[in-house]
Amino acid sequence: MGLVVQKYGGSSVADAEGIKRVAKRIVEAKKNGNQVVVVVSAMGDTTDELIDLAEQVSPIPAGRELDMLLTAGERISMALLAMAIKNLGHEAQSFTGSQAGVITDSVHNKARIIDVTPGRIRTALDEGNICIVAGFQGVSQDKKDITTLGRGGSDTTAVALAAALDAEVCEIYTDVDGVFTADPRVVKKARKIDWISFEDMLELASSGSKVLLHRCVEYARRYNIPIHVRSSFSGLQGTWVSSEPVAQKTQQQGETKVEQAIISGVAHDTSEAKITVVGVPDKPGEAASIFRAIADAEINIDMVVQNVSAASTGLTDISFTLPKSEGRKAIDALEKAKTAIGFDSLRYDDQIGKISLVGAGMKTNPGVTADFFTALSDAGVNIELISTSEIRISVVTRKDDVPEAVRAVHTAFGLDSESDEAVVYGGTGR
């Protein structure tokens, strides 16, 4: 008998009807002979509504109390889901993160999982129960306080539980059919990816793809837990994320081998801004002091580029990108260090976008970079910054150019599907 971990996002359990629909799907998995553990997010917009309430009573809600508040959301959805399953004649029990043994550090609102000790889950499974576990939450190791894992935390809960329980697969149910070769809202001809490696998925996630979060995929890679991203509405095969191009099993078809594509997909991100530090003396240690100031303010930066210095002045410009939300903090930190660093001025630009091409195949296909730039050039898109990894090329362009650039690249690399697909696309909850 296999053990399956399923995770359902907030949009899948947004109301009583959604909960009953999900309950039926869970019971199907149980009937297929599996032990089933389900991780569930809060219903629909519950989390946002609770945050709104918190802000009404306190402009800066205390972290410990905000976690106590937000964890009420999964408590509601998990209890309702357990009831709905029991109503279908199957045994089910719900467990909080703490009861499920999700042990975290004490960093409220973005705690990290330290350990998972699912003793109560094991026992309940062995007694024939379907176990419903609250996503997104845990209990701190030292203080025994309730913690939350931050955005996307429910996916991480699911993968962590799958690892601790040695599950066969972690199924992430969402409101899209899987991971796509590009955002279907931008590229109508985007195709669902059947299989993608952990590495490519990690690059897509850190390049703007929102279906799976980086740390969830990272966790799955570390423990080698196959993830199956699929729709809670359609019941179709979705996207497998795993170390090897595993054979997909479908109930109708038996097994099909999946080849690894050269290019997995095109991601884009318009949530970043660019800061340019103008007139930096071109001597050793200057860049270090700039990024020390940024790091001290606990700001994560993404891409960095330093221009060739003008021979006449001995001065250069350094540009970097960072989340828009950190823009104000970064400017303040640099202004404070202006005299010590010795630059002329700062330029802030939030009208940028990033386009990334991801695929392990580019390691052995040297033409990829050239084709990428040609496609952008043919589309009339100007490139402002470039950054590459072994399996990714990213460029920064004007924000307004992003949709056209993504479509051009998608077409150039033969990723377009033959038919326009009707795709439902939205948020995936926590």
Place this chain on the structure above:
Amino acid sequence: MGLVVQKYGGSSVADAEGIKRVAKRIVEAKKNGNQVVVVVSAMGDTTDELIDLAEQVSPIPAGRELDMLLTAGERISMALLAMAIKNLGHEAQSFTGSQAGVITDSVHNKARIIDVTPGRIRTALDEGNICIVAGFQGVSQDKKDITTLGRGGSDTTAVALAAALDAEVCEIYTDVDGVFTADPRVVKKARKIDWISFEDMLELASSGSKVLLHRCVEYARRYNIPIHVRSSFSGLQGTWVSSEPVAQKTQQQGETKVEQAIISGVAHDTSEAKITVVGVPDKPGEAASIFRAIADAEINIDMVVQNVSAASTGLTDISFTLPKSEGRKAIDALEKAKTAIGFDSLRYDDQIGKISLVGAGMKTNPGVTADFFTALSDAGVNIELISTSEIRISVVTRKDDVPEAVRAVHTAFGLDSESDEAVVYGGTGR
């Protein structure tokens, strides 16, 4: 430094404004030099809304899961309240029933408190925190499952914590000014009671007064914890419930002795029905077999009366009252035992009401009973059943006669206030 336990009902924390108002009141108590523990109910109608959701996914929600669901309500209110207090510059931490050490039996939806081990509360208090504790909930001793205490459970949580922490007083904040000599919605001239003994309060609670629940008062009496019922809106002195007529302290006036009145108040209850078992053979054991059938169905009955048997037939009638909600079950149980018991028929009547006069003074004032019946008779109210304890007389009348009967008795015993008071009266939450 004294330790005060305060309890706020759902109507006091119905929205963000209410929570902020309550936070100010709590901070006042802290500023007055007290250690403060606050027990809070779920916001406004949260509990009812959650029950409604549960019924949408399952007609008979599982007890364990219903408790998991409902306890989300206090989690929300307590976290918000702690945030609001911190926003006023005071340290506060919220605790679930489990974290606060409220240990119960495993009877879901109406668990009983077995023990309270408030170690974490003690520590947090000693560190200078105001502690906010979820009312209505606990954790089962054997299975470590989340439990709820049933209606009025938050008051019981407050009294139990007050006992375990050896508090000076348990303040129950509600949306009325205290305990009244009668329901102010029925008797405009009802007066707020300044002090009432545990015994009289117990009788009022079991006779239909809804301000405090019987088991909360019972708990307070057992551990001799004075309860102060007062309005969270007005800030006025409310009603003290304690063993001795303690001197009331008011900030302006110093101390005032309170005399025990002969009569504490008039309670009424229209939530009961009457079942009459007609044509019961008048021989030993008949009544026992009737009430054994009722007890086996786990139905609590209230008043019982057996008519004098008619000499001609040797048959008698037995009537008893019980909650309307149990009526169907009782009828079924009796019908099933009809042959064994040997009665003619059953009559069910839910158009009845009960009026009770409560006061320890009636022990030493033999005229009370006569005055009570005279008042009812003068008001033209017909009496159907009578039951008495040492400090209470109750009668059953037609439901429609109840308001007039209550007013007549209230006036006859000199309980009317001199002026019409403006009284806010409503539900008190859990």
